[in-house]
Amino acid sequence: MKPPALLRLALAGTRTDTARVLLTAFSAALAALAAFAALNVLAIPTPAATDENAGRWSEQYSHALLREPGLRGGTAFALVLLTIPVLALAGQCARLGAPARDRRLAAFRLAGATPGQVTRLAMVETGVASLLGTLTGLALYLVGRELLDRPDERGQLALPTDVLPHGGAFAAVVVGLPLVAGLSSALMLRPVITTPLGVTRRAARERGPGPWAGMLIVAGVAGFIVGWPVMLGRTVDGPYVGLALVLLIGGGLAAMFGIVTGTGWISYTTGRLLRRYARHPAALLAAGRLMSDPWAGSRAFAALLAAVTFGAGAAALRSYFVTQDRLMREESRVAGGEVGDNPFYLSTISLVDLAVAVALVIAATGLLVAVVEGIVARRRSYTALVAAGVPRGTLGWSIAWQAVLPAVPAVLLALTVGTVLGRAFFGDVVRGSSTYAVCEASEALCADPATREQYTRITESAALRAVPDVPLEQLALLGAGALAGVLATVGIGLLFLRSSTATEELRTT
Amino acid sequence: MSQLRALDLVRSYGRTPALRGVTLDVDEGEILAVTGPSGCGKSTLLHCLAGILRPDAGQVLWRGERLDTWSEAARSKLRRTEFGVLFQFGQLVAELTAAENVALPLLLAGTGRREARETAVTWLHRFGVAELADVRPGEMSGGQQQRCATARALVTSPRVLFADEPTGALDSLTGEEVLTTLVRVAREQRTSIVLVTHEPRIAAYADREVTLRDGTVDHTGLGLDAPLIGGDR
Numbered sequence: 001m002k003p004p005a006l007l008r009l010a011l012a013g014t015r016t017d018t019a020r021v022l023l024t025a026f027s028a029a030l031a032a033l034a035a036f037a038a039l040n041v042l043a044i045p046t047p048a049a050t051d052e053n054a055g056r057w058s059e060q061y062s063h064a065l066l067r068e069p070g071l072r073g074g075t076a077f078a079l080v081l082l083t084i085p086v087l088a089l090a091g092q093c094a095r096l097g098a099p100a101r102d103r104r105l106a107a108f109r110l111a112g113a114t115p116g117q118v119t120r121l122a123m124v125e126t127g128v129a130s131l132l133g134t135l136t137g138l139a140l141y142l143v144g145r146e147l148l149d150r151p152d153e154r155g156q157l158a159l160p161t162d163v164l165p166h167g168g169a170f171a172a173v174v175v176g177l178p179l180v181a182g183l184s185s186a187l188m189l190r191p192v193i194t195t196p197l198g199v200t201r202r203a204a205r206e207r208g209p210g211p212w213a214g215m216l217i218v219a220g221v222a223g224f225i226v227g228w229p230v231m232l233g234r235t236v237d238g239p240y241v242g243l244a245l246v247l248l249i250g251g252g253l254a255a256m257f258g259i260v261t262g263t264g265w266i267s268y269t270t271g272r273l274l275r276r277y278a279r280h281p282a283a284l285l286a287a288g289r290l291m292s293d294p295w296a297g298s299r300a301f302a303a304l305l306a307a308v309t310f311g312a313g314a315a316a317l318r319s320y321f322v323t324q325d326r327l328m329r330e331e332s333r334v335a336g337g338e339v340g341d342n343p344f345y346l347s348t349i350s351l352v353d354l355a356v357a358v359a360l361v362i363a364a365t366g367l368l369v370a371v372v373e374g375i376v377a378r379r380r381s382y383t384a385l386v387a388a389g390v391p392r393g394t395l396g397w398s399i400a401w402q403a404v405l406p407a408v409p410a411v412l413l414a415l416t417v418g419t420v421l422g423r424a425f426f427g428d429v430v431r432g433s434s435t436y437a438v439c440e441a442s443e444a445l446c447a448d449p450a451t452r453e454q455y456t457r458i459t460e461s462a463a464l465r466a467v468p469d470v471p472l473e474q475l476a477l478l479g480a481g482a483l484a485g486v487l488a489t490v491g492i493g494l495l496f497l498r499s500s501t502a503t504e505e506l507r508t509t
Numbered sequence: 510m511s512q513l514r515a516l517d518l519v520r521s522y523g524r525t526p527a528l529r530g531v532t533l534d535v536d537e538g539e540i541l542a543v544t545g546p547s548g549c550g551k552s553t554l555l556h557c558l559a560g561i562l563r564p565d566a567g568q569v570l571w572r573g574e575r576l577d578t579w580s581e582a583a584r585s586k587l588r589r590t591e592f593g594v595l596f597q598f599g600q601l602v603a604e605l606t607a608a609e610n611v612a613l614p615l616l617l618a619g620t621g622r623r624e625a626r627e628t629a630v631t632w633l634h635r636f637g638v639a640e641l642a643d644v645r646p647g648e649m650s651g652g653q654q655q656r657c658a659t660a661r662a663l664v665t666s667p668r669v670l671f672a673d674e675p676t677g678a679l680d681s682l683t684g685e686e687v688l689t690t691l692v693r694v695a696r697e698q699r700t701s702i703v704l705v706t707h708e709p710r711i712a713a714y715a716d717r718e719v720t721l722r723d724g725t726v727d728h729t730g731l732g733l734d735a736p737l738i739g740g741d742r
Contacts, residue, residue: 281616288604292645384600387561388662389589390617391582 017101021129023093023369028133028177029140030362031086035173036141038079039165041072062156064344065351078355081310085359088303089366090181092373119186127182134177138170208268208294209261216258217417223251224424248425255421256309259414260302266413267297267406274405282394286401297406300370303363308411308482309418311356314349315474316422321345323429323468331464356478364485371403371493379500386501395501396494400487407486415475429466512537512701513558513669518567520553527553528564529724535669538699540692542715544706549721551705552673558703559592559671560584589614593662593700595672600658601646607633608642611661618665632660636690652683659691669701676711688714 046056046069053059061067065075105118149161227247271290278284290297325346375382382395439446441455511534520528527550535541535558543551556562557569560576561584569576571591576584588594601610611629616622633639636656638649646654655675662670675691676684692714695702704715712718720728 279616279622281613284609284613284616285602285605288602288606288609292604378603381600381602384594384596385602385613386585387556387559387588387596388594388600388614389585389587389592390613391585394617 020093020101021125024090024126024129024181025133025136027086027090027093028130028181029137031083031090032134032137032173032177033141034079034082034086035177036137036165036170038076039169039173040145040160040163041066041076041079043163043165043169044072044160045163060155060157060162061160062152062154062158065348066160078352082355082359084306085303085362085366088306089362089369091299091302092366092369123182123186126185127178130178130181131174134174138174208272208291209264211262211265213258213262213265216254217262217413218258220251220253220255220258221417221420221424223247223254224421227251252421255417256306259305259309259410259417260298262413263301263305263406263410264294264298266409268294270405270409274401280394280397281390282397283401285395285398286405289398289402290406296370296374297410300367300403301363301407301410303366304360304407304482304485305410305414307356307359307363308414308478309421310359311353311478312415312418312475313422313425314352314356315471315478316419316468317352317425318346318349318474319468319471320422320426320429321349323466327429327464327466360482360485364489367403367486368489368493371399371490372496374402375399375493375496375500382497382501392497392501396497399494399497400490403486403490404483407483411479411482415479419470419475423468429468430463511535512572513703514568514570515554515558516568516570518554518557518564518569520550520557520562520564526724528557528567530567531721531724531726533719533726533729535701535703537668538696538701539717540695540702540704540715542704542706542712542718543721544709544712544718545721545727547707550724551707551721554721555671555673555703555705559594559669560587561594589617590665591668593665593667593670595659595662595670595675597674597677601654601661603646606643606645607638607649607657610646610657611664614661614665629660629664632664633657635694636660636687652679652687655679655683655687656690659687663691663694663698663700666698667700669703670695671703671705673705674707675704676708677706681710684711 044058044061044066047053047058049056056069057067058069059067065071105121145161145164148159149157151157224247227244267290271287271294274283274287275291278287385395386392438457439455440457441451445451445455513535515531515533518528518531519526529550531550531554533541543554545551553562557564557577560569560571560579563577567577571587576587579587594600601607602613605613608626608629611632612620612622612625615625615628620628630639630642633642633656636659638653638656638660641649641653641657646657649657655678659675662672670691672691676688679687688711692702694700702715704711706712718728718730719726720730
């Protein structure tokens with residue numbers, strides 16, 4: 001197939017296909033922005049050590065996260081983590097109108113296209129959209145860099161706008177992101193590519209997902225609990241650093257994955273209970289859908305739950321640092337000094353909160369795409385129901401039930417696990433455990449090395465220990481925000497219900 | 510006696526006219542076939558009569574009342590109480606079992622869950638698919654799905670059933686089986702049927718046939734070849 005024909009066929013489609021292409025480009029732009037920001041942080045050069053700057057700090061930046069070389073890796077990692085909700089959004093976008101696209105590609109196969117040609121068509125669609133998005137992200141990054149290059153009154157920069165990543169790094173993102181997107185879309189289309197008859201009828205699920213996700217959560221939390229003491233017992237070059245990192249990162253990821261996959265079990269179980277007791281048709285419809293595709297909840301809520309878990313963990317860390325500040329003040333008061341708050345960790349947590357808020361917004365966008373996709377994919381069935389006299393309100397309620405019922409327990413689970421992980425990370429706050437010598441004879445006897453030990457008593461001062469409060473207020477805010485986001489996206493998504501169930505659909509579907 | 514009447518109906522899609530002044534009556538218990546070539550306005554006429562579409566001009570009278578002036582909610586209520594609607598395909602909710610699909614209109618009308626299910630299973634039994642009560646549409650054949658859909662359309666004992674190419678997606682044998690049962694049940698409960706089809710073989714089941722051409726009534730006559738099923742002609 002010649003490239004123009006390939007491009008024409010790849011980009012042929014309905015309004016839904018256009019929306020999918022645009023949303024894919026949008027998510028690619030966001031992912032590219034996060035990647036460029038991470039590369040930018042890593043591109044900051046570390047100055048040579050001097051007497052005045054033994055820590056090799058980059059003094060041109062106002063924030064310690066950029067200034068201290070030891071913190072820059074973590075900052076870049078956090079920026080890369082921001083791509084998780086973006087990638088989840090991209091995944092949702094790829095599903096938009098997927099049944100219609102699958103049918104179209106299967107029709108190409110029926111018309112004689114080879115599996116390779118269909119694969120290339122799918123890759124070109126996603127790849128072109130992602131390339132456009134990545135280039136847009138690059139343009140936004142370069143423009144934003146110019147606009148934000150404003151030193152403060154001390155001549156320091158808020159962002160690393162004075163450095164640029166290496167050209168090779170730029171090229172890797174611009175080429176790599178569309179390539180990964182294209183490959184993943186080809187992977188998702190495997191059943192269509194294999195058979196010209198497209199997606200075959202699926203038999204109904206007899207049994208729902210098991211509660212094995214709970215074991216993942218327990219294992220993840222255990223890894224976190226074990227990982228931190230290992231980390232504390234490390235030496236810089238010692239053998240335990242790698243193990244501790246594996247336990248902490250692996251534990252965190254396992255717990256997060258457990259929450260997301262656990263939502264499948266929650267959806268199925270909620271649907272089963274609802275089906276047993278539901279009296280209203282809206283609830284019955286929602287129950288049927290929750291049971292027939294329990295993983296839809298996992299897919300739709302993945303980014304939201306990841307953000308909530310992260311946010312809850314950050315809230316627990318904030319509580320730890322607040323408690324630590326309080327103990328430091330108490331300690332200094334006992335010693336007769338006066339120590340103020342140390343805002344470094346708290347302001348860092350504020351940055352994490354900001355990242356969580358951004359992730360929640362991106363996740364809500366992904367959820368909106370999922371809701372609209374669900375409506376559009378079922379428009380034939382919905383229109384037939386409306387034509388048969390089913391009120392649109394009933395359909396709207398069923399969609400709302402379907403989203404909210406699994407979301408409430410899933411968000412509560414994410415809040416709990418996030419808080420437990422945050423608490424497991426540092427544990428209780430302990431300050432002031434120290435020993436000192438008390439002379440129980442004359443100063444001369446205590447000073448004489450021969451008698452010092454005999455007349456000197458070693459006393460240990462009591463350590464100050466405090467258990468950080470469970471940050472109920474912040475957790476409630478986070479949970480309420482996440483659920484409000486779910487409700488808002490469902491509300492916006494329902495605006496598409498009327499147009500998707502217009503009677504004209506009876507003629508066109 | 511005429512219970513549903515179309516008077517000089519006009520309906521266009523953009524600049525394309527679909528109906529150009531159609532007048533017809535549907536009597537109580539009558540089976541009326543609307544036939545004609547593709548694009549002649551058959552489905553549009555059915556949608557206007559069922560209150561799914563509003564005509565651009567003309568009137569639809571249901572028992573003497575102007576149905577076309579009713580609100581969307583009122584027309585929806587009429588469709589789930591007095592009317593039944595049956596399409597070619599795509600009308601069953603994929604995630605619900607056959608019994609739940611058939612029970613849906615009853616639940617919407619406020620019938621209790623247990624009673625709705627029992628009634629639904631009875632109707633599935635009448636259409637010979639009772640054993641599929643707990644099976645989802647994806648696991649059924651096209652004919653089985655259409656029997657369930659027909660049971661759902663009739664479960665509220667509607668006064669009029671609107672069927673748009675109800676056997677169009679089925680092979681001839683299965684189509685005839687479905688239609689035979691449909692006509693028998695409709696005659697038993699004196700439900701009128703407005704049957705849109707382009708197949709003379711299917712139209713032959715009707716008491717009367719109206720042929721449309723280019724959005725107007727071309728011909729009205731008796732469905733002379735119709736078999737005698739479950740009642741007098």
